[in-house]
Amino acid sequence: MNKHQNMEERLWNYIDGAGSADDRLFIEQLIATNQGWKTKYQELLQLQDLLSNHLELDEPSMRFTQNIMESISKYHIAPAAKSYINKRIIWGIAGFFICSILALLIAGIGQMNWSAAGPTESASPINLGKLNHLDPGQFINSTYTTIFMMINVVLALVLLDRYLNYRKTKTESKSS
Amino acid sequence: MQTGPVDTEIISRVLKGDQAIYAELVKRYQNFVFTIALRYTPNREDAEEIAQDVFVKAYRSLADFRGDSKFSTWLYTIVTTTCITFLRKKRIPVHSLDNERVFEVADNQNSAFRANQVEQKSKAQAIQEAMRLLSVDDARIITLFYQAEQSLEEIGRILGIDPNTAKVKLHRARQRLKEKMVKHYAEIVNELTH
Structure with a gap:
């Protein structure tokens, strides 16, 4: 940024009332003592006056309000988004994905051979050769998969319980 | 009020x-x-x-x-x-903030006509016309700040940008408006200066 631009930006900040008290005091002193700053300040102040006092708003046609009132008479106000977006469902979905990622990570880390890394072996602790003859059965039968499935079953039961409770409350409130 | x-x-x-x-x-x-x-x-x-x-x-x-x-x-x-x-x-293109050349043509076409008319123009008319020569982004941010009386934080919220970015954009918009005023409405700018 060149000196001239910097001067304008600082002066605009001063005119807008932005910046710290120290900054403002410093700019005030510059305006009072430096002719260049004083001239630029007056120039910007005039533009500020034009923008603040001479910029007029445009007006729409005379029937504008009437047209809108006629249009909205056909509509109802939609319920607030928060009333139909159930946060528990969102948390449930988030929980499911977090569990899935964690399970995958744990399963992946479990497959690593940490002692294998060495100068003669592959630098990666994962045995990539194993991937060619991968047996999906070993993952499905592993303890991690069982834990993962259990967590999901519990989550599903919690969600089902909440849903049934919600339906029960709704039926009760309708009948009363 | x-x-x-x-x-x-x-x-x-x-x-x-x-x-x-x-x-x-x-x-x-x-x-x-x-x-x-x-x-x-x-x-x-x-x-x-x-x-x-x-x-x-x-x-x-x-x-x-x-x-x-x-x-x-x-x-x-x-x-x-x-x-x-x-x-x-x-399918009307929204011009980018920095695409100054888009407005240059219209600018040059109208400048001679405007120079003749300038004496008859009021300050309000002049600033209104200078606003029309700005890009959509520049004119919008000036309108929000001066006419709709929104703070930089509120402008940031409206436009989905950081308040500091709004400040920089406002500064550039005012700078470009000043350039348009000097170019097309020099009489009014001089009248104000002296």
Whole structure:
């Protein structure tokens, strides 16, 4: 940024009332003592006056309000988004994905051979050769998969319980 | 100065079913909304269509107004999205902030005519015309700051940008407006300077 631009930006900040008290005091002193700053300040102040006092708003046609009132008479106000977006469902979905990622990570880390890394072996602790003859059965039968499935079953039961409770409350409130 | 019930009072009455009082909000903000829409499209009919659409959308989603910002800030956010959607539908390009060359042609075509007319122009007319020579982004940010009286934080919220970015954009917009004023309305600028 060149000196001239910097001067304008600082002066605009001063005119807008932005910046710290120290900054403002410093700019005030510059305006009072430096002719260049004083001239630029007056120039910007005039533009500020034009923008603040001479910029007029445009007006729409005379029937504008009437047209809108006629249009909205056909509509109802939609319920607030928060009333139909159930946060528990969102948390449930988030929980499911977090569990899935964690399970995958744990399963992946479990497959690593940490002692294998060495100068003669592959630098990666994962045995990539194993991937060619991968047996999906070993993952499905592993303890991690069982834990993962259990967590999901519990989550599903919690969600089902909440849903049934919600339906029960709704039926009760309708009948009363 | 605003008279009558405050915006939040009107909104709560509308939400309770008093549809007629919504007219009060429309009257209060119609000029602001219409002016911002006019910054996007020079066509008054299009701007009026956008403005009407904005108020209908605002009415339908009034229950979503949480009151954590000014009603005007919330409304201008709808104006911005509605204008962009409208222009996309009509396939009218929205020019970028830095695409100065786009406006150069129109600028040069009109400058001679404007130079002759300048003496008869009032300050208000001159600034209004200089605003029309700016890009959509520049004119919009000046309108929001000076006419719609939104703070830099509120402008940031409306345009989905950081307040500091809004400050820089406002600064550049004012700089470009000043250049237009000096180029086309030198008489008025001089008159003000001396």
